[in-house]
Amino acid sequence: MISVLLIGNGNVATHLKKAFLNANTVTVTQISSRKLKNVPKADVTIIAVSDDAIAEVSAKINNDFVVHTSGACPKNDLKNNSRKGVFYMLQTFSKDKIVDFNKVPFCLEADTKKDYLLLSNLAKSIGKDVYKIDSIQRKKLHVSAVFVNNFTNHLFKIGHDICTANNIPFQILQPLIQETVTKLETLSPEQAQTGPAIRNDKTTIKNHLELLNEHQQNIYKTITKSIQNGN
């Protein structure tokens, strides 16, 4: 049995609590980060608070093994005087949407093999995909996630804007969007690249630019150049 103390009230803490409650090998307690008196003991204390608050909250915790859940912060942002680790889940969590932890990659870091194994067992009590990721790798992973999630979503927004302005239902684009992702199962993104940029089809590029506003043109040109340069 692994005892877990969850600190925090946000989406990550809420979804984790729900999952741990269903796990046979875990007991879980949750407290607010504003009530850090008489903190219960636990095998693993998971601080699931905003990045800015990790140092302050962890400094107040006397438990043996304290981990945070942030993709952007190094392990040593933790200021507890005991063992440290990271329990980062690379997924977006929405408040009202059920999380399938079998599709969540757990990116784990600890000081010792024994602690890593503990985090790994904890992750496998609710999910299956566990990766050993150190603080430098995690920073890189976090910025990669911005490209493939936040920035990709913004390209979807531009597609949505163009459709809306021309009375085209955005759903027309959804099978293509899904296929763009499905292709990654068999091809690298580099192998999967198609379109006027990689073909250097100057006529189509010129025609496309004429259809766009200045802001859209700016993004179109920047990404087209990057595709052509192989960046």
Added chain:
Amino acid sequence: MISVLLIGNGNVATHLKKAFLNANTVTVTQISSRKLKNVPKADVTIIAVSDDAIAEVSAKINNDFVVHTSGACPKNDLKNNSRKGVFYMLQTFSKDKIVDFNKVPFCLEADTKKDYLLLSNLAKSIGKDVYKIDSIQRKKLHVSAVFVNNFTNHLFKIGHDICTANNIPFQILQPLIQETVTKLETLSPEQAQTGPAIRNDKTTIKNHLELLNEHQQNIYKTITKSIQNGN
């Protein structure tokens, strides 16, 4: 029964032929665009050739109703002296991959209601999602597709590059990528936007930029600015 003549030997013609052969209400003949003598008659003649060749090939066809399959070309690029239309499928076709036409949006255009209905029946013989899209809308749709498909894929490539350079398996990012797309079923891209750009989290943005090379920084800055400006 609808008789179809397919002109062309590329991916689109090949996949369409296979699908029409399985349709109960369609008969299909395929010829090369290089052999335009004694062209067989048909209810619908589908020219599935490269954009540059549409005018030349269509000028040589005397059949009654001729359509092209291009997203980038207006209907009037067809130079036949009879009825014209467009049978554009908004999807990427790979040579070796089976196409599920039930997930292909058919974007149709014709001069008359009767011809539109003919194209619609033809599309529904192999698929289900049919949209009436005129030449102006189709141009806009085509440029939108570049954003959501080609450009998105390039962002995946950048994520892939960062992972590879840091010994991180790219597959860690795939559940997040899939979730980015799945969210579009319930939220608009604007509603779904998260991350440091929309939060204007200057510390994280600064930290991210320090991890990137000059080309990646350029894209990071351009898209971050666009997200923040709501473009």
